[in-house]
Amino acid sequence: MKRNFWTMSVLATGALLASASLAQAQQNCAPRALVIERLASSYGETRQSIGLAQNNTMVEVFASTDTGSWTITVTNAAGLTCLVASGQAFERLAESLPTPAEDA
Template sequence: MTQNFWTMTVLATGALIASTTLTQAQQNCADRALVIERLASTYGETRQSIGLAQNNTMVEVFASTTTGSWTITVTNAAGLTCLVASGEAFERLAETLPTPAEDA
């Protein structure tokens, strides 16, 4: 697997959750600028990847390469950002695609 494949897998998972997350109670949502500032100042997390999902939503993965904490966010077109998932042990990967098996 490549890093891009892993990133796209994470983004696809976030996209599946995005549509329901943005319509749920807004307790885990705030203005994008505020969320980014809090992730940086509280957890030392910076954006590691980004992708577009359905309904013009943006899925982002933030992580700290120092502590290993990570957060997935979804932002709608109005700038409302919701926390989708978070965890520990973030790692950057640089895996390569396996060589396709030749037909016998």
């Protein structure tokens, strides 16, 4: 019985370590210059917008107006950039705020 418990403990620990390594590998992070170069050369994407988020992180949207592909990245203060989302059918919009309703 002790042997089965030990085997299960080892297997569970191995599964936790494997899932942690997999999570780190799936983050898709690299130095900012490399990410920007790859988005430009592989997808024809250029920066379309930028903003600051929590903890001095920079959020950017890259897109190709030719193919419609887009990518959202987050860069930390150390210059590490991570891909957050990507997709197709990018459109540039210039919407204005709705006019407030007049009080009666």
